Amino acid sequence: MDVMPFLDLDVDGRSGLVGPSQKEAEDYLSFRCLGTGVFNFLITLKPTSEGQDDVVVGKLGSYRWPYVGYLMHPDHAGKGYATEALRAWIPEFWKHMPSPSEGKPGFDYIEAMTDGENYGSGNVLMKSGFTLFGKQEKGFNSPTLGLRDTNVYRIARPGTKLEESGKVDYGKADPGFVPRLIEPEAHT
């Protein structure tokens, strides 16, 4: 598996994969690239000439309905790429993820969770049509920052109402929770 584009993105372990090795990165990517719910993409620059190799600048997508997450390489942040990619991804995800009204398991909303102080990520979501839907206080134990508040954003499927998408209820916050490779990622 070519994990290099991903490892290059994982500056300072920002994916949550602290100290990635080839093996860890392969496990991490296998977990996030296989299965019916997976709808994950690398973000590349538009080629400027024919035959040019892809320049990977970020990743964006979902490995578990109805969640979305993304990560940009810092050299390419602040240029609108995350917003551009998310706006392009959302209509495709509506086609990929069924609506419960079709009688299949699925969702009429997409959800993203950000750190309470990740203003850049919040802006990406708001500029893409998401609404700040709820907050969870001190529910995430960051390996580097300690207990953190989480903002929960949602966007409704066209033709449905966000108010009907259900409450944000993650149960009792678990301050002992630290994400591990084998567990579904709790944060984008």
Ligand SMILES: CC(C)(COP(=O)(O)OP(=O)(O)OC[C@H]1O[C@@H](n2cnc3c(N)ncnc32)[C@H](O)[C@@H]1OP(=O)(O)O)[C@@H](O)C(=O)NCCC(=O)NCCS
């Ligand atoms: C957050 C992140 C995805 C933003 O990607 P990006 O490509 O820089 O975002 P955009 O350029 O599309 O910016 C969207 C908006 O957010 C604003 N923004 C970006 N970084 C910001 C920051 N640190 N503080 C405040 N606003 C910020 C931009 O100014 C822009 O608004 P504008 O167009 O009105 O100026 C990127 O910085 C990143 O990968 N960070 C580390 C990983 C991470 O936080 N992932 C998301 C976890 S929830």
